[in-house]
Amino acid sequence: MTAPADRARLEALYAQHAAAVHAYARRRTDAAAAEDAVAETFLVAWRRLDRVPAGDPLPWLFATARHVLANQRRGDARRAALSARLHAEPAPPRPASGVSEEGARLLHALAALSATDREALLLTAWEGLEPARAAAALGCTRATFNVRLHRARKRLAKALAHESPSGGASSTAPRESAPGVASARPADRRRPETASQETRR
Structure with a gap:
């Protein structure tokens, strides 16, 4: 593949998937680190363009972003005070405002x-x-x-x-029929008999 063709493919990858990769990274780290992760992910894609699947590249990009984020955490001095587990694992999702x-x-x-x-x-x-x-x-x-x-x-x-x-258990008992509905049914069943009596008269 020629250099112009490679560049065109990378630009197409970025246009189609950069937003998804950014969302993936942003859910796992802060805004600045997410921007860095996106840039690094597509830099890796450029260097290894022959390994990027042509049909469905997004899982490959997510896997690359996951490794980039892991490298960020290991090398980031700001996280030095965190526990070893947080250094080794992806940061838990952060609640939005x-x-x-x-x-x-x-x-x-x-x-x-x-x-x-x-x-x-x-x-x-x-x-x-x-x-x-x-x-x-x-x-x-x-x-x-x-x-x-x-x-x-x-x-x-x-x-x-x-x-x-914790709280009181909510009642799951079925609701009773509305007042008057049950009592109306026997009256409904008597109506045909009343009608037949009136017919005989």
């Missing part, structure tokens, strides 16, 4: 999960990837990813149960 109470509980529950569980959930729920594409982004088979996703959903449900505020 004005997030609802329910949304905050979800984010806290996600933060309590392992990096593997969290990434499986975010790739499908937030990035909108189908299991096959999410598996490609994580470098595993679809069957393996489906198992991870199933387990991650169960663990998220358990974490959400811990995050839910």
Whole structure:
């Protein structure tokens, strides 16, 4: 492939997928680091353009962005005071301003999960990837990813149960019929008899 053709392909990749890569990075780090991650991701794509899948490059770009973010965390002096786990794992999703109470509980529950569980959930729920594409982004088979996703959903449900505020159990008993409905039915059944009596008269 010639240099102009390479440049044209990279420009097309950027035009089509830069917003998705930025959203992926922004959900995992701050705004400045996300911008750097997008630039580095497409720089890697330029250097390894022959490895970028032609048909569906987005999972490859997400995988590259994930590695870029990991490298950022390891080399960022501002995160030196964080725990070793936070250095080794993607940062938990950060709540946007004005997030609802329910949304905050979800984010806290996600933060309590392992990096593997969290990434499986975010790739499908937030990035909108189908299991096959999410598996490609994580470098595993679809069957393996489906198992991870199933387990991650169960663990998220358990974490959400811990995050839910305590309160009285809501009644799940079926509602009774509205007043007058039940008493009206016998009267309805008597109407044909009354009509037949009037006919005999």
